[in-house]
Amino acid sequence: MRLVHINLLQPGMKLGKRIYSEEGLVLLSEDVELTSRLIGRLKDLGVGYVYIKDAATEDIIVPEMLQEETRRKALVEIKQQFQSMSGLKTKNRIPHFGKALSGVMNAILEDIGSQKEAMIMLMDMNSSDFDLYNHSLNVCVYTLVLGVASGYTRQQLMEIGLGALLHDIGKTQIAPEILHKPSRLSDEEFKIIQQHTTYGHRILKDEPGIPLLSAHCALQHHERIDGSGYPFGLKDKEIHEYAKWIALADSYDAMTTNRVYKQALLPHQAVEVLYTGSGTLYEQRMLERFRDCVAIYPVGLSVTLSTGEVGVVAAIHPRVPQRPLIRVLKDADGQTLSSPYEINLSTALSVMITGVEGLEDTPSSAQSERLES
Incomplete structure (x- = not known):
């Protein structure tokens, strides 16, 4: 199997992996033979690369970070819980979801733990667009790999994993027309978007089954060590280590996921961009650990x-x-x-x-x- 840029696809090529929509639905199945029309449609959707079956590389297996069943169940649960938040005011009583998401976390940790040496592999190369549910899952998995590499205990992995899984839950309180705006945000709209960190903290801080440190991850994941982040402009040691890891995973996934208006970067490009923030946005030691955990050149x-x-x-x-x-x-x-x-x-x-x-x-x-x- 090989990974081919969208501009190099030719009619007659066969897909090596499914293409998913932003809702997680299968748009094109494995083994589908591409036509000019299908290639054009993939371009319209913003897909940058697809996996293609190739005689010279048919024995090359692209590793998956999660089993398909784990990923499917996790996305169903994440979508259900996030949608239950949509339209609710944070001051209202929120349905309990800590137990359900703890089960998701256990399944994810089992998959990661079953790998001899877990690494950060791209999870959404074959999806058509960025969405909140897949992004939340990706950031969770990437963050857990970093946590394992940092020697975190099971309890710490649950804390940081739930924090990563729920880091953007505050976006359920943002108007959809702003949250899903396909063009650049105005300054006023960006200020509204920034409120998702405080909304998320309010939702999580008193939620049974959600550790308080996980709530702080939602609050602090956009803080940066030079004080340029939000919502409080915290600096360096004022930011919890969990939130610093999630900030890296969050930015990396945002850059390596397709969007209708912006094709995804490849891992080595995204890591290069992250390194431009070394010592200002992110700690250098954390960037080095992140780099050592990322497969910067994807298989294929x-x-x-x-x-x-x-x-x-x-x-x-x-x-x-x-x-x-x-x-x-x-x-x-x-x-x-x-x-x-x-x-x-x-x-x-x-x-x-x-x-x-x-x-x-x-x-x-x-x-x-x-x-x-």
Whole structure:
């Protein structure tokens, strides 16, 4: 299986993974043969990359962070609980949901714990658009991987996991026409959106089964260590460590998820943008831990090597995720090889990835625009 940029798709190619809508519904199933019309529709939906079945890479398996059943049940529960909040005023009595979401957390932790060395893999490369439910789940899973890597106890993982899962629950109190506005927010609209942090804290702080630290995650996940965040402009040690981890996962998922008006960045691009905030928005030590946990070149991605050869990422080395195993498909002259071979970049240290198929350039700090996730 390989990951192909939308502009490089050709009629006759077969999908390797399903394409999902923002509601989690299947738009196109695995093995569907693409037509010009379907490719055009995917472009209209803002899909940037899709997985394609390919004879030369048919044995390359794209790993999943969650089992499909765990993901499905989690999204159903998240959607149900978030929708139960919509339209309610935070001063009103809120239905209890701590027990239900604790069950979701246990299932997610079991899936992550079953992996020998859990890493942050893209979860929504094959979805058509950003939505609150998938975003909440993604941020939860990414944050838990960081928590595991940081040596957190089971209790701490439950606290930070619930905080991550519910970090944006305050958005259920924001008018849909503002929350889902497809164009840039006005200053006044952005101020309204910013209130989701305090709304979320009010919803969670007295909720049975939700730790108070989880409520603080909702309140602080947009604070930044230089004091430029909101709602209080807290600095450095004034911000709880949980909220700092969630801030990284939140920004990363926002950048790597498709939107109708903005195609997703690839992981290595998103990490580069995050690093522009090192020491100002995010702690450097946390960025380094985050980088070491992210598979910055997804399995299946076509890349160019410093040798001029072209290949596909075949596997990720868990200890050196920046140096994956590459299956070389074309030689330095651009000729397709009859017998592909593999280069392990974790040992072939003189060989570098110099390009990614479908990208004309890489992001700069100028691209780190105000992004409301």
